[in-house]
Amino acid sequence: MTSTSRTGRPRWANRIAILVVCLVLVFAVLLLPKGFSDDLSKIGQGLPVVVLMHDKNSVKSLALMELLNKIRSDYAGKIEFLAVDIDSQEGQVFSRRQAVGAITLLLFDAHGVRRAVLDQSADENLLRSVLDGL
Numbered sequence: 001m002t003s004t005s006r007t008g009r010p011r012w013a014n015r016i017a018i019l020v021v022c023l024v025l026v027f028a029v030l031l032l033p034k035g036f037s038d039d040l041s042k043i044g045q046g047l048p049v050v051v052l053m054h055d056k057n058s059v060k061s062l063a064l065m066e067l068l069n070k071i072r073s074d075y076a077g078k079i080e081f082l083a084v085d086i087d088s089q090e091g092q093v094f095s096r097r098q099a100v101g102a103i104t105l106l107l108f109d110a111h112g113v114r115r116a117v118l119d120q121s122a123d124e125n126l127l128r129s130v131l132d133g134l
Helices: 011-031 059-075 089-098 124-132
Strands: 049-054 080-085 104-108 114-118
Touching: 049 059, 049 089, 059 080, 059 124, 080 089, 104 124, 114 124
Parallel strands: 049 080
Antiparallel strands: 049 104, 104 114
């Protein structure tokens, strides 16, 4: 006879459910964007730089990060991509100095001169157009 849990389901069904939940969580973590530095000292060091003023609590900010993740391999070695947490002290200082808010892309040329600011409504075509002009 098969043993059952308090819910009346067989114990193996509970184990499978837990396994499925764990796999979904692992898969979700693997899909998170990776590899964004927050080292603002890279600005003006010979490569153009894109800085995302990132708000980890905003869906729009995550969508903008996804857009950057989608295209950044096309610019590998040509453009640095940074993400700065707007809630960090460094992010707040940089945001005030640049006079921008969260969910903003700042684009700097190789000499560190700010060339463009794009807001959260930026799409792939616009972003590529501006990046190609750096």
